[in-house]
Amino acid sequence: MKDVFLTLFGGRNVLVLVLLVLALITGIVNPRFLTLQNVLNIMLQISVLGIVSVGATILLVSGGLDLSAGSLLSLSAYVAGLVILRLQSLPLALLVAFCTSAGFGAFNGLLAATERAHPFIITLGMMTFLQGIAIAISRGSPINGMGGLYELIGVRDFLRIPLPVFVFLAVLVSVDIFLRYFPLGRYAYAIGGNQEASRLSGIRVGRVKVILYALNGVCVGIAAVVLSAILDSALPTMGSGYELRAVAATVIGGTPLFGGRGSVWRTLLGVLLLGLVSNSLNLMGVSANLQNVVLGAIMVMAVMFQGSR
Amino acid sequence: MVSEQAALLSVNEISKSFPGILALDSVSLTLHAGEVHALIGANGAGKSTLVKIIAGALQPDRGSITINGKTFQVLTPLLARKIGIAAVYQEQQLVPDLTVAENIFLGKEPRTTFGRVDYRRMSAETMELIQTYGLSIQPDYVVGKLPLAQRQEVAILKALKEEAKVLLLDEPTAALTGPQIAFMFRLIEQLRKRGMGILYISHHIDEILSIAQRITVLRNGKKIGTFLAQDVTKEVLIEKMAGRRIESESRFSRKPPGDVILETQHLSINGKVEKASFVLKEGEILGFSGAADSGCKEVLRSLAGLYPIRSGGIKLFGKTFRPRGVADTMQQGILFVPEDMRREGLVLPFPFPKNITLAKLQKVTSRGFILPHREIQAVYPYVSSLRIVAPSPWAETRILSGGNQRKVLLAKALFTDAKIWLLEDPTQGVDVETRQEIHHLLIEARNSGKSILIFSSDLEELLTVSDRIIVMYKGRPTREIENPATVTTQELLSMTLGG
Ligand SMILES: Nc1ncnc2c1ncn2[C@@H]1O[C@H](COP(=O)(O)OP(=O)(O)OP(=O)(O)O)[C@@H](O)[C@H]1O
Ligand SMILES: [Mg+2]
Numbered sequence: 073m074k075d076v077f078l079t080l081f082g083g084r085n086v087l088v089l090v091l092l093v094l095a096l097i098t099g100i101v102n103p104r105f106l107t108l109q110n111v112l113n114i115m116l117q118i119s120v121l122g123i124v125s126v127g128a129t130i131l132l133v134s135g136g137l138d139l140s141a142g143s144l145l146s147l148s149a150y151v152a153g154l155v156i157l158r159l160q161s162l163p164l165a166l167l168v169a170f171c172t173s174a175g176f177g178a179f180n181g182l183l184a185a186t187e188r189a190h191p192f193i194i195t196l197g198m199m200t201f202l203q204g205i206a207i208a209i210s211r212g213s214p215i216n217g218m219g220g221l222y223e224l225i226g227v228r229d230f231l232r233i234p235l236p237v238f239v240f241l242a243v244l245v246s247v248d249i250f251l252r253y254f255p256l257g258r259y260a261y262a263i264g265g266n267q268e269a270s271r272l273s274g275i276r277v278g279r280v281k282v283i284l285y286a287l288n289g290v291c292v293g294i295a296a297v298v299l300s301a302i303l304d305s306a307l308p309t310m311g312s313g314y315e316l317r318a319v320a321a322t323v324i325g326g327t328p329l330f331g332g333r334g335s336v337w338r339t340l341l342g343v344l345l346l347g348l349v350s351n352s353l354n355l356m357g358v359s360a361n362l363q364n365v366v367l368g369a370i371m372v373m374a375v376m377f378q379g380s381r
Numbered sequence: 382m383v384s385e386q387a388a389l390l391s392v393n394e395i396s397k398s399f400p401g402i403l404a405l406d407s408v409s410l411t412l413h414a415g416e417v418h419a420l421i422g423a424n425g426a427g428k429s430t431l432v433k434i435i436a437g438a439l440q441p442d443r444g445s446i447t448i449n450g451k452t453f454q455v456l457t458p459l460l461a462r463k464i465g466i467a468a469v470y471q472e473q474q475l476v477p478d479l480t481v482a483e484n485i486f487l488g489k490e491p492r493t494t495f496g497r498v499d500y501r502r503m504s505a506e507t508m509e510l511i512q513t514y515g516l517s518i519q520p521d522y523v524v525g526k527l528p529l530a531q532r533q534e535v536a537i538l539k540a541l542k543e544e545a546k547v548l549l550l551d552e553p554t555a556a557l558t559g560p561q562i563a564f565m566f567r568l569i570e571q572l573r574k575r576g577m578g579i580l581y582i583s584h585h586i587d588e589i590l591s592i593a594q595r596i597t598v599l600r601n602g603k604k605i606g607t608f609l610a611q612d613v614t615k616e617v618l619i620e621k622m623a624g625r626r627i628e629s630e631s632r633f634s635r636k637p638p639g640d641v642i643l644e645t646q647h648l649s650i651n652g653k654v655e656k657a658s659f660v661l662k663e664g665e666i667l668g669f670s671g672a673a674d675s676g677c678k679e680v681l682r683s684l685a686g687l688y689p690i691r692s693g694g695i696k697l698f699g700k701t702f703r704p705r706g707v708a709d710t711m712q713q714g715i716l717f718v719p720e721d722m723r724r725e726g727l728v729l730p731f732p733f734p735k736n737i738t739l740a741k742l743q744k745v746t747s748r749g750f751i752l753p754h755r756e757i758q759a760v761y762p763y764v765s766s767l768r769i770v771a772p773s774p775w776a777e778t779r780i781l782s783g784g785n786q787r788k789v790l791l792a793k794a795l796f797t798d799a800k801i802w803l804l805e806d807p808t809q810g811v812d813v814e815t816r817q818e819i820h821h822l823l824i825e826a827r828n829s830g831k832s833i834l835i836f837s838s839d840l841e842e843l844l845t846v847s848d849r850i851i852v853m854y855k856g857r858p859t860r861e862i863e864n865p866a867t868v869t870t871q872e873l874l875s876m877t878l879g880g
Contacts, residue, residue, distance in 0.1 A: 253750045255742045262739055265728035272687075272725050273740040273793075274711035332730035 087325070087341045087374070091348060098352035105355055112233060118347035119240035120299045121317055122340070126240075126247050127291025128318040129339045131191075133251065134284050135264035135331030136184060139195040140176070141292050141318060143202035145311025148173040149296035150206050153215035153306030162220040170293045176202060177289015178282050185278035199315065203308075210308035218300050226301035236298045243294060248336045250287075260284055264331025321346050324374040345374065389414045389578040390435070390466075390547050393452075395444035397430055399780070401772030404430045406602045407444065412547060412578040417569060419589040419610075420582045422599035423622050423812040424784025425770040428582050429471050431599075432549045435580070436468035437461035448547070467545035469536045471552050471582075471783045471810070472723055477525025482507035484524050485539045510538055514568060529556040529721045530673055530838075537565075541572075548572065548579045552783065554588065555810045556720070558672055558838040559874045566592055584784070584812050585839075586615045598622055619813050630817050633824045635848055639663030642832055643684075643801060647693035653679040655856045656693065661801070661832050666823060668847030668865070669836040670877050675853040677836045678720075681803045684834070685717030686710040711740070716799035718790060720806040726790045729779040733771055733789045734760040736778050741797040763792035766822070768815055783810045791819060795826075802826070804835045808842060820846050840870045840877075852876045 099106040124141055131138050138144075152169035155161060180198055184191045218226070228235045251257035259280045262270040271277050295314070300306045319329075325342030327334025349370055353363045394407040404427045412418050420428050433439040435446060437456035445452050448464050461468075475484045482503045483490075491499040491506070507520035516534050518527070524535055533556050540548060550569075554562045569579060569592060583589055589596060590610055598605040598621045605621050619627050643661040648654060654676040661667050671677040682688045684695065686704030695702045697713060704710045707717065719725040727736050737760045738745050745756040757774060767788040771781055778789060787810050794802060807823075808816045823846050827833060837843050843850055844865045850873070852860040860876050862868055 255746060255749070255751065258735070258739070258742060258751060261731065262728050262735075265730045266724075268725045269728050270739075272685075272707055272717060272719055274708045275739075276708045332728065 087338075087345060090374075091341070091345055094345075094348055094352065098348075098355065102352070102355045105352060108232075110351070110355075112237075114347050114351045115237045116234045116302070117351065118343050119234075119236040120295050120302070121314065121321060121346070122240040122343045123243050123291055123295040123298065124314045125318040125321040125339050125343050126243050126336050127288035127295075128315075128322050129327055129334060129336050130247060130251070130260060130284055130291075131288050132319070132322050132327050132329060133264050133331060133334045134260040134281070135267065136281065136284065137191045137195060137319070137329075138177075138180060138285065138288050139192065139315050140180060140198035140202050141288070141315040142311040142313055143199045143206065143315075144173055144176050144289065144292045145296045145299065145314055146308055147176075147202050147206040148293050149300040149306045149310060150210055150215065150308050152221075152297065153218060153300060154209070156219045156221065157215055157217075160219065162224070165221065166297060169297055170290065173289040173293030173296060174286050175289070177292065178286035180289070181282035181285025184285060185281045203312070206308040212308065214308070215306040216304070218304050218306065221297065221301045222304040224301065225298060226304055236302060239294065239298055243291060244336050244340060247287075247291070251336065256280060256283060261332055264333075266332070317346065320371050324371060342374075345370070388412070389416075389448070391447045392431070392435065393445045393447060395431065395434055395441045395446075397427075397434060397439065397441050399772065401776075403602050405434070405441070408599065408602070408604045409444075410597050410604065410607060412580055414546070414576045414578050415573055416595065417573055417579045417581055417593045419593035419596040420580055420599065421584070421586070421589060421596060421618065421622060424768075424788070424810075424815060425782040426599040426622070427602040428599060429551055429782060432468060432470065432551045432580070432582065435461070435547075436466055436470075436549055438468075438470075462543060462545075465543075465546035466549065467540035467543040467547070468549040469533075469540050469551060469553055471555075473532055473536055475524045475532060475535060475539070477523075479524060480520065481518055481522050481524060481527075481535050481538075482520035484535055485510070485542055487539075507538075510542060514538065514541070515564070528673065528678075530558070530561060533557065537568075546577060548577055550579065551582045552584070552810055553581075554583060554585065556806070556838065559840060559877065560672065562588070584810065584816070586618055586813065589618075590615065600624055622812070623814050627814055627817070630820065630845060633820075633846065636664065636828060638665035638848065639830070642698055643834075644696040645680075645684075645693065646696070648680065648683065648695065649691045649693050650676070650679050650683050650688055651691050653688075653856055654683070657853070657856075657858050658693075659851055659858060659861075661834060663832055664827055664830050665848050666827050666833045666835060666846055668843040668850035669834065669853065670840065670843055670850055670873060671836075671853035672877055674855060675877065676856040677853050678805060680853075681717065681805060681834060681836055684710070685715065685803055687717070711797075711799070714800035715803065716740070716794055716797050716801065717803045718794045718805060718807060720809060722786055722790045726793075727778050727786060729777070731778050732775045733769070733778045733781060734764075734774060736789050737763060737792045737796050740793055744796070760792070760796070763795055767792050767818065784812055784815065787811050788815060788819075791822075795822065800831060802831060802833045802835075804833060804837075806837050806839070807835065808837075808839065816842075840873045844868060844870060844873060854879045 104110060148169045151172050152165040155165040155168050180195055183194045225235050259275050263277055267277060321342035322339045323329060324345060325338035327338055349367060350363060353366060388411045390412040392410050394409050395405055396407050397405040422428050434441050437458045437460055440455050445454050446456060485507055486503050491502045493499045504520045511518060518531055518534060524532060554565055573579060581593060593610050595607055596610055597607045600622060640663055641660045642663050646658050647656040649656055657680055669677040679688055683690050686706045686709055734756060738756055745751055745759050769785055769788045778786060791807055808819050823833060847865050850862040850865050851858050
């Protein structure tokens with residue numbers, strides 16, 4: 073009985089099923105849901121969370137975690153905004169954003185590689201630290217108008233599909249290739265599955281961790297650029313909450329928290345589920361507070377149904 | 382004799398299948414009070430699966446279990462414990478972060494009058510148990526920091542504490558050395574005389590013939606038969622397990638070794654090894670023999686770059702060499718294979734081919750990309766020569782039987798093409814046939830110019846494959862055996878004990 077339950081509800085198949093059923097029901101209740109415009113809307117809405125979640129997947133697979141992703145997103149976006157505001161140079165702004173995100177990412181990795189504390193604690197500290205920096209340099213005021221960045225990514229589309237969606241898909245596919253075909257990607261799974269065995273296999277565990285955290289930082293940087301382009305502004309707190317939603321999406325997709333397994337395609341399913349649910353709740357006119365209740369319940373249920381194996 | 386014939390436990394036509402494999406095919410057996418009943422079979426025959434079913438850790442597809450006249454279709458671990466079944470599994474079930482005492486009392490902690498855990502009593506009772514059985518551990522040792530053999534002792538103590546009627550032991554001696562094995566046998570004999578029924582799994586047939594009264598043989602999930610120990614010989618049992626005749630292993634021919642490639646001078650490791658000097662030549666198998674505190678393992682581990690060296694030097698290919706971590710020593714062509722495969726050797730969630738290639742991914746990459754088809758092709762020869770049995774090429778390493786996991790670990794080592802191998806108990810838990818196959822592989826590797834440093838708790842194995850043996854006692858090399866062919870296991874055992 074338990075086995076039947078698990079084959080039906082365990083693993084990825086369920087998620088696809090849940091997604092389809094959910095889409096169908098919402099579609100019946102509210103015909104506007106299945107219009108092309110709304111589908112494009114959903115895709116645009118999930119792209120930023122998607123990019124952050126792909127980064128989170130790299131870390132979760134290797135037994136790591138980054139709770140500072142949201143703060144880092146805010147900080148990177150804000151410094152990019154500052155460069156645009158003061159120097160009017162888009163390439164320089166992008167460079168500064170990526171250096172900030174990859175740099176602090178690598179720093180997280182260095183701290184994690186010391187093995188002095190669990191990454192949960194390390195990045196929890198970094199979350200406060202980076203958020204503090206972002207608020208301090210902004211003095212709390214937002215930057216309105218990201219200049220050329222908005223025109224470059226924020227409003228463009230191709231075949232009516234918004235550009236941020238392509239950015240998300242490009243990140244997704246690149247990271248998938250990285251995790252599956254690069255030795256470093258293989259090492260990520262190995263370290264998540266058994267760190268000691270990885271070390272005894274000659275893998276330089278610390279070095280690999282720094283690279284993985286830096287890559288997560290790059291994803292956060294891309295998300296920062298995309299989000300500020302969509303909003304055409306940079307706020308010192310614009311990223312807060314993304315870190316937890318990214319972990320939630322990844323775990324809902326079926327990548328376990330303890331490492332060694334998982335893939336970005338599962339994460340895509342998790343992100344889609346979150347996106348669909350909040351979109352359909354919106355269309356049904358459910359209030360924001362009630363939406364959170366529903367989303368939270370879905371997260372818990374989805375994770376329970378994964379089965380513990 | 383009559384009282385001993387009462388069936389304490391009977392297993393009735395148990396079947397169990399896993400995806401892609403029928404692990405047990407209506408297997409029945411009975412266990413009498415006051416009996417040691419051995420369960421033998423090749424790797425993957427289904428022994429551990431049967432043990433887990435009897436202990437309630439796995440549910441059978443069909444069949445039942447009768448104990449004390451009561452029949453159960455399904456058992457849970459809790460229920461099994463309640464009706465007097467205790468088990469020591471092949472893969473250890475202890476909590477690494479807890480102490481010995483906490484592990485032994487897990488879930489049944491004594492309470493003070495205020496309902497808090499009574500640590501003092503727990504510790505005292507554990508000490509009592511340790512002394513009763515004459516073990517060398519302490520109640521407050523953290524289990525995760527103990528070596529494999531001592532963790533095994535804790536697991537057994539935990540099972541004994543249950544005061545069960547039926548004790549299931551899945552390869553309890555695999556990680557133990559001579560005196561510890563003898564000690565374990567005395568313990569088992571003591572328990573048997575008290576009327577306990579003991580189901581005992583081991584790949585060491587000599588061991589089994591000396592302590593078991595009856596022996597049940599499994600092959601591919603089917604029961605071949607149950608035999609009285611006095612009616613069978615080692616050869617007969619081996620044939621029953623494999624399904625065909627297996628030639629017994631003769632000692633291998635020797636070849637004069639080449640130049641010295643590794644040399645240690647007065648190697649000392651804090652508190653473990655004092656001034657060990659020896660040489661390893663090209664195309665030579667150098668055995669290390671010694672008890673748990675002899676320092677043999679530490680010598681291997683320091684060469685692998687896992688233990689800092691306090692003083693003394695190492696010369697590799699004539700040059701001074703300071704091991705700086707495993708990645709470094711591997712680059713120098715030195716490969717270390719740890720004994721504790723679940724903790725240090727294998728990435729259990731990986732499909733097993735990925736474990737084989739992990740230490741040498743360069744062999745299956747092209748321009749920095751892993752080529753999956755090349756990976757599958759590359760591991761195939763190792764899978765077939767080591768007879769790795771798995772339900773599919775994507776099977777996770779976690780679900781392979783214990784012996785097959787060990788073979789994966791060895792395949793991983795063979796795959797690296799290292800020049801010098803440091804092996805810790807390479808055939809632990811491996812069946813008779815594959816053990817011989819592995820010995821052949823080691824000899825072949827030696828003949829092709831590899832140098833192998835092997836530590837084994839299996840003295841017979843050391844005498845069979847080594848060209849030379851160094852005996853260590855309390856951190857110092859005490860003997861060097863130039864011609865192992867002239868030495869018996871008994872003699873080697875007494876040397877390791879300081880004789
Ligand atoms: N959880 C599982 N999922 C799938 N297959 C499994 C699982 N556990 C065991 N098996 C398979 O069942 C078969 C029997 O395994 P088992 O562990 O009982 O062998 P064994 O006789 O104990 O071997 P060994 O001597 O190597 O310990 C093996 O082929 C193994 O791969
Ligand atoms: Mg087994």
